Amino acid sequence: MDSIKIWSILAVILTGSICEAYRILVIAPIPSGSHAILGDACVTTLLGAGHEVVYVTAMPKRLKPHPKLVEVDVSVNAKYFPTNVINLTNFLENKTDPPGAVYFLDQATVYCIETINHTAVQKVLNDGKKFDLVIAEWMFSEIYAGLPALLDCPLIWFSSMEPHGMILSLVDETPNLAYNADFGVNFVVPFTFWERAQQLGMSLFVNLYREYYVYFKETEIFNNLYEPMMKKVGRTLPPYAELRYNASLVLSNSHVSLGQATRLPQNFVSIGGYHIDPEIKALPEDVKKIMDNAKQGVIYFSMGSILKSKDFPQKLKMELLSMLGGLKQTVLWKFEEDFADLPNNVHVLKWASQQSILAHPNCILFITHGGLLSLTESIHYAVPVIGIPAFADQFVNVLRSEKKGFAKKVNLSNDMAKDLKAAIEVILGNPMYKEKVKELSYVYHHRPIHPRKELLHWVEHVVETQGAPSLRSPALQVRFYEKYYLDLALLIVILLYVLRRSCKWVKSKYLSSSNKGVTKNLSDKKNK
Numbered sequence: 001m002d003s004i005k006i007w008s009i010l011a012v013i014l015t016g017s018i019c020e021a022y023r024i025l026v027i028a029p030i031p032s033g034s035h036a037i038l039g040d041a042c043v044t045t046l047l048g049a050g051h052e053v054v055y056v057t058a059m060p061k062r063l064k065p066h067p068k069l070v071e072v073d074v075s076v077n078a079k080y081f082p083t084n085v086i087n088l089t090n091f092l093e094n095k096t097d098p099p100g101a102v103y104f105l106d107q108a109t110v111y112c113i114e115t116i117n118h119t120a121v122q123k124v125l126n127d128g129k130k131f132d133l134v135i136a137e138w139m140f141s142e143i144y145a146g147l148p149a150l151l152d153c154p155l156i157w158f159s160s161m162e163p164h165g166m167i168l169s170l171v172d173e174t175p176n177l178a179y180n181a182d183f184g185v186n187f188v189v190p191f192t193f194w195e196r197a198q199q200l201g202m203s204l205f206v207n208l209y210r211e212y213y214v215y216f217k218e219t220e221i222f223n224n225l226y227e228p229m230m231k232k233v234g235r236t237l238p239p240y241a242e243l244r245y246n247a248s249l250v251l252s253n254s255h256v257s258l259g260q261a262t263r264l265p266q267n268f269v270s271i272g273g274y275h276i277d278p279e280i281k282a283l284p285e286d287v288k289k290i291m292d293n294a295k296q297g298v299i300y301f302s303m304g305s306i307l308k309s310k311d312f313p314q315k316l317k318m319e320l321l322s323m324l325g326g327l328k329q330t331v332l333w334k335f336e337e338d339f340a341d342l343p344n345n346v347h348v349l350k351w352a353s354q355q356s357i358l359a360h361p362n363c364i365l366f367i368t369h370g371g372l373l374s375l376t377e378s379i380h381y382a383v384p385v386i387g388i389p390a391f392a393d394q395f396v397n398v399l400r401s402e403k404k405g406f407a408k409k410v411n412l413s414n415d416m417a418k419d420l421k422a423a424i425e426v427i428l429g430n431p432m433y434k435e436k437v438k439e440l441s442y443v444y445h446h447r448p449i450h451p452r453k454e455l456l457h458w459v460e461h462v463v464e465t466q467g468a469p470s471l472r473s474p475a476l477q478v479r480f481y482e483k484y485y486l487d488l489a490l491l492i493v494i495l496l497y498v499l500r501r502s503c504k505w506v507k508s509k510y511l512s513s514s515n516k517g518v519t520k521n522l523s524d525k526k527n528k
């Protein structure tokens with residue numbers, strides 16, 4: 001064996017990996033804290049395994065510089081974020097309904113166009129360097145499905161929510177609506193008759209809108225975006241209708257301990273919790289001191305990164321503050337502005353390292369908006385929850401948590417201070433909530449492989465098998481009417497109809513003439 005071989009074998013042993021380093025394009029252009037956390041964690045995981053990453057992000061400069069990381073800044077996308085719609089003041093004072101699926105479908109295209117057309121992104125796409133894989137966040141649009149065709153590599157969708165119909169339909173089929181709550185609904189299984197009907201109605205409406213309005217609109221956009229780029233590299237663009245359903249895998253930020261035991265296709269992989277760093281970051285000194293000294297425990301209150309507690313109406317703010325001030329526990333409230341006179345037990349944090357707070361043994365309750373990341377962290381660190389859902393999947397997340405027995409739901413309303421107080425008393429007065437969250441935490445942690453390792457495993461699988469064709473669901477190859485045997489049903493109906501007509505015809509032609517004969521004979525007899 002020559003020395004080069006020995007050295008390369010040694011290098012492999014030392015780096016602890018035999019998998020090659022890939023060049024991966026990660027697209028996470030949604031300008032929101034939680035989406036950025038998910039994108040960042042994916043990139044960190046890939047870099048940690050030695051891969052090279054080009055990261056298109058709307059929230060750049062959050063990661064440590066790395067020799068194998070190139071960030072492409074699309075923070076201009078922030079100007080499209082509907083802060084004027086998704087906003088506590090709006091929900092509470094103007095009483096506007098939270099936006100639904102149709103709103104998100106309309107909104108999504110804007111980000112895609114802006115991102116693909118961005119000069120910095122165009123530069124990356126047109127510089128001729130090879131990519132081994134595209135990982136794109138699916139957020140109500142499949143326009144990024146053109147990228148793998150352009151770059152001639154496989155595609156993995158990344159999904160930030162629990163499995164739902166729209167994402168599953170891209171790699172398999174819409175799950176049975178009778179027992180699979182969609183992401184935007186406000187109820188959980190088992191559904192009542194009307195809930196079941198509502199699910200079906202909503203799903204039909206949203207899917208018709210998606211397939212017959214959004215899809216036609218997007219096809220044109222899709223062609224306009226990719227055709228010129230494809231022409232440059234001398235290839236023709238496959239139809240959008242085909243590329244939409246050509247992703248190799250879905251990496252999903254979900255886990256059965258949080259959602260439900262949904263039946264999933266082979267190329268749908270749940271890696272919920274992968275965003276949590278196995279190493280707990282140290283708390284800032286002042287926060288650590290407050291938490292260490294909290295004899296009665298700490299209640300942590302945060303409405304997440306999109307909703308701002310400062311947008312609570314003034315009266316509600318004051319009521320919440322006086323209610324929290326009356327508790328014997330210590331309260332850490334993530335709040336973006338200062339209060340004039342805070343009660344002794346309430347501390348306001350403008351920025352909070354949420355995971356480290358939840359990881360502290362004195363943290364006994366988490367009051368949250370019910371975002372999936374917050375709920376994942378509460379299960380990871382086994383802290384019971386009060387959920388105040390405001391929009392998107394938060395309603396169904398909180399209802400599921402309540403059903404699982406580790407959470408209580410409080411409705412977002414102008415007089416919620418008293419409801420919140422009652423819920424705090426219920427949760428802290430009953431050890432069942434803590435027991436339940438510990439049980440779920442066990443299920444959550446008890447996996448054959450850490451979610452970050454799982455992410456790397458499937459990335460490697462997709463690249464090495466050139467798109468994991470063996471994992472593809474056969475459901476994608478059958479049409480709607482074939483799946484439900486509607487063609488056969490139609491054939492049977494036609495045959496039955498033809499049979500009936502022929503019977504009638506035969507009857508009228510032969511039977512009726514001999515019948516006439518019989519009647520004639522009878523009447524002849526009578527007359528005699």
Ligand SMILES: *[C@@H]1O[C@H](CO)[C@@H](O)[C@H](O)[C@H]1NC(C)=O
Nearest residue numbers: 149153154155238246466467
């Ligand atoms: C679909 O994906 C596979 C795997 O990445 C790829 O080989 C194939 O060319 C793609 N099909 C089209 C029409 O681009």
